[in-house]
Amino acid sequence: MAVVGIVAFDGVDDLDLVGVRSVLIKSLGCPDQLDRIETVIVADTDKRLVTSASGLMIQSQADWSCLSCCDAIVLPGGATAEQFDPPNSLQEQLRYAVKSGTPIYCVCSGAFILAKSGLAVGRRLAVHSRKRKALEQQGRCRTACGLLSDGTIWTIGGDSDRGGVKGVEIGFLVLSHFNKPAVGYVESRMELNIKSLVRMAAVA
Numbered sequence: 001m002a003v004v005g006i007v008a009f010d011g012v013d014d015l016d017l018v019g020v021r022s023v024l025i026k027s028l029g030c031p032d033q034l035d036r037i038e039t040v041i042v043a044d045t046d047k048r049l050v051t052s053a054s055g056l057m058i059q060s061q062a063d064w065s066c067l068s069c070c071d072a073i074v075l076p077g078g079a080t081a082e083q084f085d086p087p088n089s090l091q092e093q094l095r096y097a098v099k100s101g102t103p104i105y106c107v108c109s110g111a112f113i114l115a116k117s118g119l120a121v122g123r124r125l126a127v128h129s130r131k132r133k134a135l136e137q138q139g140r141c142r143t144a145c146g147l148l149s150d151g152t153i154w155t156i157g158g159d160s161d162r163g164g165v166k167g168v169e170i171g172f173l174v175l176s177h178f179n180k181p182a183v184g185y186v187e188s189r190m191e192l193n194i195k196s197l198v199r200m201a202a203v204a
Helices: 014-029 064-069 088-100 108-116 129-139 166-178 180-190 195-203
Strands: 002-007 037-042 049-051 057-059 072-075 104-107 124-126 142-144 146-150 153-157
Touching: 002 014, 002 064, 002 166, 014 037, 014 104, 014 166, 014 180, 037 064, 037 166, 064 088, 072 088, 072 108, 072 166, 088 104, 088 108, 104 108, 104 166, 108 124, 108 129, 108 153, 124 146, 124 153, 129 142, 153 166, 166 180
Parallel strands: 002 037, 002 072, 072 104, 104 153, 124 142
Antiparallel strands: 049 057, 146 153
């Protein structure tokens, strides 16, 4: 079983967080899956209520320390992600993840959390087209559009031509990495076609 930690903070984008989690939760019903994926919503304190950008109340299931036991970490974005000041305890967990080879998936402006943790330097990251300059300055990194991988860090953003929901796309990317047999099942349940994304992930 793979455990995916999804970071939550006040002002997190609903579609970024719920999109990823919805894809992964739906995979649990797949009869042909090889490995189950458990999702854990992680905030600064266990059982904390986080308020999303639209006012949705999201209850965390664990604190930052849980991330050290996760097989993957998702950093959603949102209007406040650029201003979110990740505490040292979260930064330490993210640095440990990079050092240990744990994949980190950033949904659009979730990349700012990487930048503020000192993990964007010299990397090539995707982000919302309007936020590219700010991320380059904060993170001392290069930015581009689409779906990008830089080592074990995956980012998506800045490409309005894709027409997809970035949180959902990252959810399918995580699913393709940890439970590929369930991709078609969830795709069918959600009546989506994400095969192009999975193909991109294979060559990114």
